[in-house]
Amino acid sequence: MENLASERGRGVLVVAVMLVVASVGVVGATVQENEGxxxxxxxxxxxxxxxxxxxxxxxxxxxxxxxxxxxxxxxxxxxxxxxxxxxxxxxxxxxxxxxxxxxxxxxxxxxxxxxxxxxxxxxxxxxxxxxxxxxxxxxxxxxxxxxxxxxxxxxxxxxxxxxxxxx
CATH class of the missing domain: 2.60.40.10 (Immunoglobulins)
Structure with a gap:
């Protein structure tokens, strides 16, 4: 049971990190386009x-x-x-x-x-x-x-x- 909770926690953490990275990538791309x-x-x-x-x-x-x-x-x-x-x-x-x-x-x-x-x-x-x-x-x-x-x-x-x- 402990392993299942630990794996779920890691899964949630991985998804959260991916969302942060994706949002930073979008913000970075937007800044690059409008940087003039x-x-x-x-x-x-x-x-x-x-x-x-x-x-x-x-x-x-x-x-x-x-x-x-x-x-x-x-x-x-x-x-x-x-x-x-x-x-x-x-x-x-x-x-x-x-x-x-x-x-x-x-x-x-x-x-x-x-x-x-x-x-x-x-x-x-x-x-x-x-x-x-x-x-x-x-x-x-x-x-x-x-x-x-x-x-x-x-x-x-x-x-x-x-x-x-x-x-």
């Missing part, structure tokens, strides 16, 4: 002259150019056309919350990448609005679908940096 994505990052020139993803300036002078590099990586599983829209945004505090009060487009550029290809684009930004809470945003759109009013809400991906723009 892109990445966008901003680089700036470091002290040693190399492009780095840190040590960004915190102040920019109104109207003066500052060079940045946008780095886009295509992991969409297919060739993809990209448009980057660079905007400056000004925020005020209203009832303790940061509220967007003004936005201006600074630049726009396009590139097309094959799957697993990387695009690095150097450009200069010249801020047009002075203030303490100015955000520069790089909005990434796929397949040239840029809306008439670009924003973080309608971009596929975005990255931003905060600056104080001094006169």
């Amino acid at each position: 994505h892109s990445t966008v990052s901003v680089l700036t020139e470091g002290e040693d002259g190399e492009w780095v993803g840190n040590d960004y300036p915190t102040q920019l002078a109104l109207g003066e150019s500052q060079q940045f590099v946008v780095n886009v990586e295509n992991h969409e599983q297919q060739p993809t056309a990209y448009t980057v829209v660079v905007v400056e945004q000004v925020f005020d505090f209203v009832d303790g919350e940061r509220v967007l009060t003004e936005q201006r487009e600074l630049d726009q550029f396009e590139g097309e990448l094959a799957h697993e290809e990387t695009w690095t684009y150097t450009h200069a930004i010249s801020p047009t609005i002075a203030g303490e809470d100015v955000r520069i945003v790089w909005l990434l759109y796929l397949d040239d679908e840029v809306p008439s009013e670009p924003s973080t809400a309608n971009a596929a991906y975005h990255v931003h940096l905060w600056f104080e723009i001094i006169e």
